[in-house]
Structure formats: C-alpha cells, structure tokens
Amino acid sequence: MIKLYYLLSVICYLLSSPIYAQHFESSNYNIDWGNFNMTSGRKSSTNYSLTDTVGQNAPGEYSKTGVKLKSGFQYIYPFDEFSFAIDNLDINFGTLTPSIATTAVSTLTTTSPSGLGFQITTQENSPLRLNSGTTIPDVLGDNNLASEFVADTWTNATTYGFGFNANTTYFSTTNHFRQFANISQSEVPQIFDSSNTHVKNHTTTITYKINISSSQAAGTYQNYIVYTATPQY
Amino acid sequence: MTNLSIQPSQLEIQLKPGTNYVQSYIIKNNGDVSVTLNTSVDTWLPQGLNGNIIYLNSPPNLNISLSNSDLKLGQNFILNPNQSKQLVLKIQGDTPGDYYFTFFVNQDVSSNPSTNSTQLIRLGSHLLISISDSELPTTNFKINNFKVQNPFIDCFFSSVKFSGEIQNNSNYFDKIDNTISISKNNTVINKLTIFPDNVLSHHSRTLRCLNDKSPAECQLSKPLWPGIYQASIDNTSTSFIVLPYSLLIFLLLLIIITKLLIDKKNNIL
Numbered sequence: 123m124i125k126l127y128y129l130l131s132v133i134c135y136l137l138s139s140p141i142y143a144q145h146f147e148s149s150n151y152n153i154d155w156g157n158f159n160m161t162s163g164r165k166s167s168t169n170y171s172l173t174d175t176v177g178q179n180a181p182g183e184y185s186k187t188g189v190k191l192k193s194g195f196q197y198i199y200p201f202d203e204f205s206f207a208i209d210n211l212d213i214n215f216g217t218l219t220p221s222i223a224t225t226a227v228s229t230l231t232t233t234s235p236s237g238l239g240f241q242i243t244t245q246e247n248s249p250l251r252l253n254s255g256t257t258i259p260d261v262l263g264d265n266n267l268a269s270e271f272v273a274d275t276w277t278n279a280t281t282y283g284f285g286f287n288a289n290t291t292y293f294s295t296t297n298h299f300r301q302f303a304n305i306s307q308s309e310v311p312q313i314f315d316s317s318n319t320h321v322k323n324h325t326t327t328i329t330y331k332i333n334i335s336s337s338q339a340a341g342t343y344q345n346y347i348v349y350t351a352t353p354q355y
Numbered sequence: 356m357t358n359l360s361i362q363p364s365q366l367e368i369q370l371k372p373g374t375n376y377v378q379s380y381i382i383k384n385n386g387d388v389s390v391t392l393n394t395s396v397d398t399w400l401p402q403g404l405n406g407n408i409i410y411l412n413s414p415p416n417l418n419i420s421l422s423n424s425d426l427k428l429g430q431n432f433i434l435n436p437n438q439s440k441q442l443v444l445k446i447q448g449d450t451p452g453d454y455y456f457t458f459f460v461n462q463d464v465s466s467n468p469s470t471n472s473t474q475l476i477r478l479g480s481h482l483l484i485s486i487s488d489s490e491l492p493t494t495n496f497k498i499n500n501f502k503v504q505n506p507f508i509d510c511f512f513s514s515v516k517f518s519g520e521i522q523n524n525s526n527y528f529d530k531i532d533n534t535i536s537i538s539k540n541n542t543v544i545n546k547l548t549i550f551p552d553n554v555l556s557h558h559s560r561t562l563r564c565l566n567d568k569s570p571a572e573c574q575l576s577k578p579l580w581p582g583i584y585q586a587s588i589d590n591t592s593t594s595f596i597v598l599p600y601s602l603l604i605f606l607l608l609l610i611i612i613t614k615l616l617i618d619k620k621n622n623i624l
Contacts, residue, residue, distance in 0.1 A: 205385065206478045207358035214470035228474060235364040237550075237569060241407050247464075250471065310409060318405045318563075319570055330472065346464050347472050352457055352479035353364045354406030355553050 202235040206242075206351035213347075215332050221279045223333040230315075230326040232351055239318045239354040242326065243311035246302035250284050250332070250343035258334060258343055260301035261285035270312050273298035276331065282338075287329040290315040299331055302347060311350060318354065358386035359434075359478045361460055367483045367528075367553070368446075369490060376446045377422060380480065382460050384434035391463040393431045394421065394442060396456050396482075404520060404561040406552065408455075408481075415456050417448040417484065431463050446484065453527055453556040454484040483553060485527045494529035496554065497522045498591040501562070508579070509600040515575040517547075517586060517593075519562040523554040530554075535564070537575055538585050547573055549588070 209229045218224055234240040249257040261283030263274025268285060273292070276285065276299040285299035292314045293300070303309040315326045362381045370376055384390055396415045399408040421428050422443040434440060444458060457479035464475060485492055501519035508515055521531055531554060535547040550563040550570040564573035575586075579597045586593050 202364060203360045203362040204364035204478065204480065205358065205360035206476055207356055207386065208474055208476050209356050211357065211474055212470045213472040213474060215472075230476075231358070233360075238364065239406060243410075246472075308412070310412070313402075313407055316405075316407055343471060345472055346475060348461075348475045348477055350459075350477040350479065352408065353481060355365065355401070355408065355455075355481050355483060355555070 205233045207231040218334050220336040226330045228328045232324045233322050241313045241316040243350045245305050245311040245348050247346040248306045250345050252341040256339045259283050270301045270303040273300045282333050282335045284332045288314050289327045356386045361478050361480045365481045369485045372449050378444050380442045383439035389435045395459045401558045420445050448486045451486050456482040492527040494525040498588045501591050502593050503595040508597045511578050517573040520559045522559040526556050528555045536587050
C-alpha cells in the first residue's frame with residue numbers, strides 16, 4: 123500500500139503542470155507575486171491579433187482624491203511607443219576649399235504612436251566655430267532670405283555659410299536651405315518635418331551644406347546639432 | 356546609430372488641486388551604441404491647427420520631478436544597447452487650469468566626441484494636464500467654417516469632402532466626441548465619426564474623421580443619389596446638392612453632336 127502511495131505521488135509530480143510566479147523589476151523595485159494573472163499576452167493568427175489578461179483579482183476603475191486608477195484587466199493601450207533614430211553622430215566635412223561647397227548627409231527615422239503624427243525641429247548650440255570664437259556664419263542664401271524659418275535657394279559659389287536641406291515639404295527644392303535655430307541667440311527651433319498621421323519608420327534625409335570664402339580662418343570648426351522629435355498631441 | 360524610444364508617448368490626466376500623480380516611462384536604447392541621456396520637462400504652446408507645437412524655453416509651472424531614487428531631472432544616466440530604463444515622473448499642481456509640457460529624454464553632448472557637427476537627438480512625450488475640482492471639467496466646443504469643399508458634386512464620380520475647425524472655448528482640453536450626420540429629406544442616411552483629436556483650451560483643431568482607427572479626410576463616398584443633402588454637427592449644418600453632372604454633360608454633348616451632324620447633312624442636301 124505504501125509502495126502504491128509513493129508510486130502515485132511520483133506519477134502526480136511528473137504529470138503536474140508547472141506554476142509560474144511573476145517577477146517584476148526596475149532599477150528601484152523588485153516585485154515577486156505568485157498569483158498575478160492566469161495568463162496574459164499577445165496572440166495572433168492570420169486574420170486576428172488579440173491581447174488579453176485572464177484571472178486578475180480585483181479588476182476595475184478606482185478613483186480617490188483626484189487620481190484615477192485603472193487596475194487589473196488591461197484597458198486599451200492608451201498610446202504606443204514613440205521612437206526616433208539618427209544614423210550617425212558625427213558629421214565630418216573634411217578639408218574645405220573656398221568657394222566650393224561641401225555637403226554631408228544624415229538620415230533620421232521616426233515611428234509615431236498609432237493615430238498620432240509627429241514633428242521634428244532642429245537647433246544648433248552655435249554656428250560652426252573655432253575655440254577662438256571665429257565662426258562660419260549661418261547661410262543667408264542667394265537672395266539673403268534664409269533664416270531658421272525660411273529656406274532660400276543656395277547655388278551660387280559666392281554664397282558662404284552653413285545650412286541644411288531636408289527632403290520634406292518644408293523645402294521647395296533640394297537647392298533650398300535653411301539655417302539651424304541658434305540657441306545661443308535665443309532663436310526658437312522650427313519644424314522642418316511633420317505628419318498629421320501615424321508613420322512607421324519614416325525616413326528624413328538631412329543634407330548639410332557648407333561653403334567658405336578665402337578669408338575664412340583655418341582650423342577645426344565645431345558645433346552641436348540637436349534634432350527634437352515629438353508626437354503631435 | 357542612435358535609436359531611442361519612449362513609452363507612453365503621451366499622458367492625458369485630470370488632477371484635483373493639491374494631489375500627486377505618478378507615471379512611469381520606459382526609455383529604451385534600440386541602437387547599437389551606448390548613449391548618455393538626461394531628462395527635462397519643457398513648456399509648449401500649440402502651433403497651427405494640426406497638433407504641432409512650439410516650445411517656450413520656460414520651465415514648467417507645476418512641481419514635476421523624477422521619483423527614481425537614483426536619478427533626478429537633468430542628471431545623466433547611461434543606456435547600453437537594447438537596455439531599457441524605467442523613469443518615474445511625479446506631478447503635483449495646485450492651481451486650476453490646463454498645463455501642457457513635454458517630458459524629454461535628451462542625448463547628452465558630453466558623451467560624444469565631435470569632428471565638425473555632432474548630431475544629437477531628443478525624444479519627447481507630451482503631458483496634457485488639467486487641474487480642476489471637477490473630475491470631468493466642462494468643455495465647450497464650437498464648430499467653425501464647416502463646409503463642403505467641392506461645390507459641384509456629381510452622383511457618379513464625386514466624393515463629398517467636408518472641412519471645418521473645432522474650437523474649444525473652455526479652460527480645459529478635451530477630446531472631440533462627435534459625428535457628422537448626413538441627411539436627405541430629413542432622414543439621416545449616414546454618419547461620419549469625427550477623429551477624437553485633443554482640442555486644447557482656447558484653441559482649435561482641423562476637422563478629421565475616423566477611418567479604420569486612423570485620422571482621415573472627412574468624406575462621403577460616391578455614388579450618391581441626386582438631391583439636396585444636409586450635413587450637420589450638433590447645431591451647425593451645411594447643405595449641398597448632388598446632380599448627375601456627368602450624365603447631363605454627356606447628353607448635352609450628344610445633342611450638340613447630333614445637331615451638328617443633322618446640320619451638316621442638311622447643308623449637303
């Protein structure tokens with residue numbers, strides 16, 4: 123009889139399903155709970171996608187002293203992830219030759235939350251400058267119209283400065299260039315790409331252009347360019 | 356490549372004066388290099404009618420801080436490739452009204468050697484905050500410039516396109532929750548759901564409609580029976596006439612050609 127008891131115990135142990143506890147952690151907290159959900163996750167087939175939470179204790183919507191808590195079974199995903207990428211960090215124009223423009227290209231990639239568009243603005247900490255303070259000024263364009271707001275054509279070899287073009291509707295042609303908003307002059311960053319609808323892996327090609335005169339002091343000119351991406355509200 | 360993501364991408368909350376709200380964000384480095392980051396909160400104003408914004412370069416006028424024990428706003432931290440970090444933002448405000456901020460994750464300038472121009476990215480998640488004694492503060496939407504874009508609507512070949520603006524005259528933001536009702540002979544024949552865009556306090560949004568969970572132009576698809584139609588949103592309405600213009604033009608051309616042929620034949624005889 124005892125042998126049969128031990129045999130049944132071993133069989134029961136071997137056939138039993140594992141019980142999964144749940145573990146959560148962050149840089150500040152660890153939570154180990156034995157009974158959080160029965161099951162949850164993402165399921166999909168050819169035609170359908172389902173996310174679920176089953177077996178949660180005390181689900182519901184609670185509010186107290188001004189704060190609303192949606193607890194337990196999942197509510198709708200309020201908003202998706204927003205991501206933004208740039209392909210490289212450093213732009214190197216190499217050795218510049220006076221009156222011969224040099225260009226460099228960079229690519230931004232944006233994925234906005236579902237149902238929401240996005241906008242990208244840009245700014246510079248200062249014009250390209252030497253440690254001595256000498257700068258390559260932001261370009262004014264062939265017609266002296268370029269600013270951080272307005273793009274002007276830039277094809278003349280005698281138009282000097284630093285500016286950018288983007289393959290967006292904010293630039294009429296690939297020969298139109300704008301200045302970066304100069305934060306050291308309290309200029310306000312301006313939008314150069316946006317969408318009113320959701321985008322996935324939307325790419326924006328930035329073309330930097332620089333042209334110097336023969337009187338430009340030699341040296342390594344540097345600045346920081348910041349691209350700011352936000353969803354539309 | 357630097358590739359960052361933030362979740363959630365937007366937070367919309369109502370708070371009672373004097374209460375706290377805590378929200379966790381997941382910041383992930385999806386790129387292939389380690390990045391040094393810090394956080395900040397900036398104030399903004401809406402720009403235009405499509406959800407774009409402009410920053411004011413002014414600090415937020417609410418108490419906003421990070422609740423992480425090892426991190427404060429503005430303090431640098433490093434994210435390695437494929438690493439994510441939870442940031443816990445705490446918001447507290449006393450004065451009723453609307454507040455619009457962006458919680459930013461900024462790539463730090465000190466972490467990158469520069470050759471000429473060093474490119475950095477900032478990624479933002481919006482905070483739309485209403486502070487009110489009421490859980491559901493009263494909002495007052497008004498429809499402006501509601502009209503049909505195309506004046507001549509053909510039964511067979513024209514869709515009816517609607518345009519307009521929704522203005523929020525209240526002190527609190529709210530989502531649009533409304534429909535465009537299309538009626539003919541005082542009978543509603545179709546309803547277009549307006550996309551639930553946020554309309555900020557004392558600002559307007561361009562009218563858009565919901566199409567397969569996404570915003571789209573508000574339009575009534577062809578074909579349509581000839582007649583006089585009325586489109587209305589609440590008490591604002593506009594009328595439009597649908598006629599078989601293409602058929603009429605075809606018949607007119609047919610008559611002209613027939614007449615020309617008959618005239619020509621008479622001249623020959």
